């Protein structure tokens with residue numbers, strides 16, 4: 001497919017600098033290839049025929065910013081994504097946290113919440129739900145609103161049910177929701193231990209200490225420098241011997257913090273083994 005080319009490379013830099021100056025949202029260290037695709041997509045959907053039109057709208061209409069953030073960020077997610085990763089959480093990582101009186105988990109870049117509900121289900125099934133608290137954060141308030149409702153399209157549920165079984169689940173996933181026409185509503189007790197909140201990994205500080213941080217399929221959209229800054233934020237937020245989980249295409253290898261972490265069993269999970277600053 002031929003990609004539309006309304007926005008040129010140099011114009012991307014100009015636009016990102018404008019946004020950083022006017023709104024305090026800094027996308028300058030996001031990967032340019034993905035940004036360019038998303039910006040051209042916005043031009044098509046919102047019918048901007050030139051870079052100047054998009055720039056004018058963004059600078060002069062603050063209410064357009066949220067829509068822009070929604071379009072510029074990739075929100076694709078699913079339940080029990082990479083089932084073997086969830087199996088490792090179920091059988092080893094989460095049970096090893098069971099000795100803490102209180103388990104704090106941070107899901108950074110949680111999108112519409114499918115990951116948070118998956119973790120809540122795991123915690124329930126291994127009997128650790130009541131001592132856990134899940135902070136699920138994202139830069140995009142729109143996806144968090146959807147996450148907090150716990151209502152998902154019915155279409156992908158079959159796939160999620162398969163993922164759940166492959167991750168070691170032994171029930172029918174439908175015990176956790178009720179079906180309503182073309183969507184499903186997860187039982188509200190699943191979200192009683194989840195706090196959904198905005199947090200920008202680029203500009204916001206650490207806000208607690210966690211035993212487990214999941215940030216999956218977010219760092220692939222950041223350049224190396226920004227990835228290193230975010231790893232530092234996670235390191236500051238992770239308790240000694242805590243775990244950091246990343247997405248299938250992400251790694252802490254080659255980062256400034258590689259020496260402080262040991263990979264767990266070839267999974268995309270790293271244990272913090274050194275806490276020197």
Ligand SMILES: C[S@@+](CC[C@H](N)C(=O)[O-])C[C@H]1O[C@@H](n2cnc3c(N)ncnc32)[C@H](O)[C@@H]1O
Nearest residue numbers: 073074077109111138139140200201202216217
């Ligand atoms: C592809 S989704 C990943 C969702 C989920 N973690 C998963 O693996 O299925 C990426 C998410 O990162 C969020 N994101 C992008 N930039 C961010 C930032 N600076 N701070 C926090 N979240 C961000 C996006 O809004 C989006 O919801």
